[in-house]
Amino acid sequence: MRTSTMSLFFALACLCSVEAHAGWQDKLQNLMNPESREGKILSGATQVVSSSQEMSYSTERTVGESLALESMQRFGKPVPNEALQKYVNLVGNAVARNSRRSTIPYQFVVLDSPVRNAFAAPGGMIFVSRGLLDVVDNEAELAAVLAHEVGHVAEKHALKSIRRAQFLQGVGTISAATMKGGDGKKFESMIGDLQSTLFDKGLDQGMEYEADLAALETAYRTGYDPAAMVSVLQKLKKLEASDSGKGSWFSTHPPLDERIARLSSRLEKYPDHASLAKVPARFAKYVKVAKKGK
Amino acid sequence: MKKTTVALLLLALAAAPALGAEKRWVVSEGTELKAEQSVSAAKVAELPVGAELTLVEGAGRWLKVQSADGKEGWVYAGRVSDTQPVAEVGGGEGLFGDSLQKSQINTAKADSARSIRGLSPEVAQYAKQRGTPEALKKELDKILSRKVSDKEVRTFLKEGKIGEYAQ
Numbered sequence: 001m002r003t004s005t006m007s008l009f010f011a012l013a014c015l016c017s018v019e020a021h022a023g024w025q026d027k028l029q030n031l032m033n034p035e036s037r038e039g040k041i042l043s044g045a046t047q048v049v050s051s052s053q054e055m056s057y058s059t060e061r062t063v064g065e066s067l068a069l070e071s072m073q074r075f076g077k078p079v080p081n082e083a084l085q086k087y088v089n090l091v092g093n094a095v096a097r098n099s100r101r102s103t104i105p106y107q108f109v110v111l112d113s114p115v116r117n118a119f120a121a122p123g124g125m126i127f128v129s130r131g132l133l134d135v136v137d138n139e140a141e142l143a144a145v146l147a148h149e150v151g152h153v154a155e156k157h158a159l160k161s162i163r164r165a166q167f168l169q170g171v172g173t174i175s176a177a178t179m180k181g182g183d184g185k186k187f188e189s190m191i192g193d194l195q196s197t198l199f200d201k202g203l204d205q206g207m208e209y210e211a212d213l214a215a216l217e218t219a220y221r222t223g224y225d226p227a228a229m230v231s232v233l234q235k236l237k238k239l240e241a242s243d244s245g246k247g248s249w250f251s252t253h254p255p256l257d258e259r260i261a262r263l264s265s266r267l268e269k270y271p272d273h274a275s276l277a278k279v280p281a282r283f284a285k286y287v288k289v290a291k292k293g294k
Numbered sequence: 295m296k297k298t299t300v301a302l303l304l305l306a307l308a309a310a311p312a313l314g315a316e317k318r319w320v321v322s323e324g325t326e327l328k329a330e331q332s333v334s335a336a337k338v339a340e341l342p343v344g345a346e347l348t349l350v351e352g353a354g355r356w357l358k359v360q361s362a363d364g365k366e367g368w369v370y371a372g373r374v375s376d377t378q379p380v381a382e383v384g385g386g387e388g389l390f391g392d393s394l395q396k397s398q399i400n401t402a403k404a405d406s407a408r409s410i411r412g413l414s415p416e417v418a419q420y421a422k423q424r425g426t427p428e429a430l431k432k433e434l435d436k437i438l439s440r441k442v443s444d445k446e447v448r449t450f451l452k453e454g455k456i457g458e459y460a461q
Contacts, residue, residue: 062414086442091450102323102379223456277454277460
């Protein structure tokens with residue numbers, strides 16, 4: 001609600017600043033007229049804001065689960081190792097319950113793919129590839145990667161990135177009935193846009209940095225050393241030159257040097273971080289054993 | 295008139311310290327207000343997600359706080375934030391601005407119903423339209439039925455000596 005109010009103020013501020021000498025009182029009066037230029041700008045601003053913010057949780061979850069089906073088509077099925085899946089779910093839920101959005105259900109899934117990547121579907125389903133797990137060396141690093149993805153879910157980044165999609169205009173709650181016909185096609189098109197954003201192009205860089213900072217905070221609150229986020233990125237940096245790129249963390253995330261620099265300076269906010277948990281032994285028990293079994 | 299002005303000034307002065315007090319919000323489910331700075335200390339009260347707290351003494355991993363109903367105690371710093379948690383939009387109503395408590399119920403309902411009926415009707419409809427293979431629908435159902443309870447997370451953190459369970 002606060003964001004929509006701010007957006008309205010922003011729209012008003014834009015209108016007032018564009019033509020400061022042209023009688024701003026008149027422009028304010030025109031806001032009430034939907035046919036005026038000012039009225040159309042205001043209407044557009046409110047529509048964009050409402051399209052992502054008025055969506056009910058169940059609708060967001062439907063978007064996420066539909067996207068999950070597509071992600072398995074693209075990257076492969078979950079790794080058939082129940083102990084590993086349970087372990088990753090425990091680490092993920094431990095951090096998720098200390099995130100800014102702790103009341104929704106979260107599921108964490110290891111997909112059987114060598115492509116190094118992780119992504120978050122709207123509503124709380126988070127995927128990490130077997131390839132990315134190969135890079136991680138302890139529980140704190142896994143927690144940091146999952147906390148980064150939880151940060152995307154908490155801030156509804158994926159939905160915000162496609163909020164101009166036709167389907168989302170004015171949609172609050174969808175049902176199986178509204179998924180048929182033309183609306184169903186619009187829904188499918190939106191899932192296609194989301195796939196392109198999450199799997200190919202990547203989210204806006206500002207969103208990635210925001211999720212990085214959220215990961216530090218969430219990992220720290222849970223009791224994991226937040227420096228683990230930096231060490232994962234440093235390991236990925238070493239592998240960057242040899243990675244094919246397509247569909248990987250490298251092609252869908254901002255430059256690693258910049259992220260490492262930003263996060264390293266932010267660690268000053270957590271002076272006692274080095275004393276926090278890293279838990280390499282338990283990680284090895286569940287993940288390294290699974291790697292050997294491959 | 296003068297009396298009113300004086301009264302208003304006094305009121306403003308009295309309110310000033312309260313306005314300056316630092317606030318924290320509970321972000322984790324299962325948060326407890328403790329009598330001492332320890333996870334094994336006696337429970338003073340249970341604190342729901344979204345509960346507003348006033349910081350009494352803030353240092354280290356445990357914070358001394360006061361709840362809205364005046365109870366004082368210690369809370370693990372990881373369970374609170376200096377910003378309010380995200381409020382959910384209710385399940386069927388589609389109304390922004392539902393109370394956090396109400397939305398939690400809606401969210402929980404949406405989740406618990408799932409394990410009984412498999413995929414939601416909306417996702418099943420999407421899968422039908424897209425011709426999604428049966429095997430993948432089953433995989434999604436398995437993912438959704440994998441639940442982690444609060445108790446399991448606590449045990450997990452305790453075994454790893456993490457957060458409030460660190461020595």
